[in-house]
Amino acid sequence: MEPLTIPNPERFSRALGLSFKASNSNGKIWVFVEEGADFEVEDDSDQVLHGRFTSPRLRCPTMISVVYAKCTRGERSILWDKMREIPLATDSLPWIIGGDFNTILTTRDRVGSETNRHAEMIDFAEAIEDCRLIDPGFDGSDYTWAKNGLLERLDRVLVNEPWTRLFEAIRVTKLPRFASDHGPVLVRCKMKTTPEGGKAFRFQNIWTRHEEFRNLVHEDWEAPTEAEGLINLQIKLSRIKKTLKRWNKEIFGNIHANLRASEESIATAQADFEANPSPRSRTDFNREVVQYILLLKMEEDFWKQKASLKWLEE
Template identity: 50%
Template sequence: MSSQFLVWNAQGVTNTHVKRHLKNLIREHKILFATVIEPQRAAPAVGRNFQGLRFVGANVSGHIWILAHEDWTEEVVDDSRQVLHIKVTAAVFSFPIYISIVYGRHTRETRHELWKKLGDISLAVDGRPWLVGGDFNIFLTNEERQGSDTDKHRKMMEFADAIADCQLIDPGIDGPIFTWHRAGLRERLDMILIGEHWTSVFATTRVTHLARFSSDHAPLLVRCQFSVQRSRPTFRFQNIWVRHETFKSEIARVWEAETCYNGMMNLQLRPIRIKKFLKVWNRVVFGNIHQNLKNAEDTEESEVEDTYDRGRGQVLTEVTEIRNSVTTFFQQLLTSDVGGLDQPDLTLIHSLPDSVDQDALCSVPQEKEVRDAVFGSDVIEAVGDFFSGPFMTRSFAATMIILIPKKLNLVTWGDYRPISLCNVTNKIITKILASRLAPLLPLVIAPNQSGFIRGHLLSDKSCLLRS
């Protein structure tokens, strides 16, 4: 059993031939949900049949139309100029699915609003089946463009950051890679992305780039096969895995397989692929270890959920309440006394003696310099990519806060100690920068400064005053 979706920037559905082609696509592929981008005409009445499907509605700008099967129920959750986000329920779904249709604007600055909106939506749909598709007006890599060498690295990295922040996945495609063609320039501007929990409803998602007709954009056909599995546990790394005799060799094999990307993007994709492999490998080698762990953790989880919030003076049992409570507590703890940070005074760099090689501070590090921090060719390439100019992706810059219990009987959030887990690549880059700057600090810092200087102690000031 399956469901078919269609996403197409038709660039106008006023032409009789275009409307007939759309109707044929809907009939031929048994489309149950379709979206038309850039219809370039007034929207029909809600509920009216349009080319074989029921017209659901349009976004605030009229650039995104939604069409759906009469047995499906749709609810607009968020309506904006570049995104129309809806909730879809149907008898064939065990629970609602969420679909966000995108029509990205043409400039980098205006797309910032799009990336922020998708980030907000990702938080709202956390743990629910989510599909994002449409015309993003930007591609992800240079391999998705042909016929131009214009530098769009910053735009691509912002797109990659948005995908990583929303934890979206490209399910892959059939057909030509490019979805847009004009005057010898080809680009993949149209894309389908899915959230991790989309697979709780659909076992497989297959995206096909159909042939262009009239429009510069190709229609995207999405075929989803229903899954018999209703839910998936959160991924957890198990220590028992490292004791298996084939673990290291299998991880090395999967890691070394080509990703078709370079630099930071390459290093970002490899752990994602390792995670997917480990899920399958665990089931084959160890069986359903997650179910065994879940049975052992049920007692502990029930105690954690019955958390007492001293500030509100009540017992919290709902997951949403616990989540909001811990977020509020640690936001106040970690940010209440933090003021704005001033921009660094870069004039200090120019005050260094001429004998100092200032260009070396920003130069691409040599392999030995990176190996002094950690070994690995992928890491070396990613670190070198950062020093070549690209922005660091948020997946590298992000920090995960983990709560460590301070005592055995945990009652309030104050009984936990938060620690930050930073990305290793970020720490390597920081260490390289720090090691390069360390020899120069004595040249720009006054000799009477005692704190945070090698060979100087804060106690030196106290000893001087006493003497």
């Protein structure tokens, strides 16, 4: 996180629902983690904060490096050297590094300027190669930064080979810009799982966010069963389980697929607004943003609940 504001980690911690763990030497990089997780700083500098991340969700520690690069090529050379040092101390642990690198990697990462940045691109590419890092790809907008008609992909995420073995899938999504000229980057990693038996019924917290949920449960529960005592209770529980499963499939479907579809819609709306900044296109874009935020909160509820169940199981 790049706050660029008066340091007040407690306020951000309350807003995010996460614990503040560290900031780098110049206060431009902050790290927050969920309850039960930890981040121990191993290297702190102006352009990168590097540390060891542990969580009950993960079977081994991981190394995380957060970048906020300087604006000039000479200053960034210090960052490239620092990146080359990190793999020597990671003990082959999974490593992810990401943030604002303040430079592009290819000519496709920039539109709106003819400035020659070939030397800077070579510096960045050589650092990535020396560190044996992999770009997992991305979806969303092609660019993460925009100003005065210039669009660039300055923010990115890179991982090493052990990281790809730890997770079954890695998805990097470039989110829309809101109050900044940078768009945030969301990284989601899917843990490898082993097949198990039939799925048990689990109440999903995300259901409570839907306006129809309370009435649905009330009407189904109050419907007569023509039975009494424990038999009555058993029938009602069995019936509400089937009702909620059917309702979940019809209304929510696959929440991750819905979120991907929303991301595509919001990217289209953003592109339409940038091409034609009319009141109508702004309204369409804002509507897509509201829908996306709601879906994002639902997915957050889903992962929080799943993580809690996994923790209890272990």
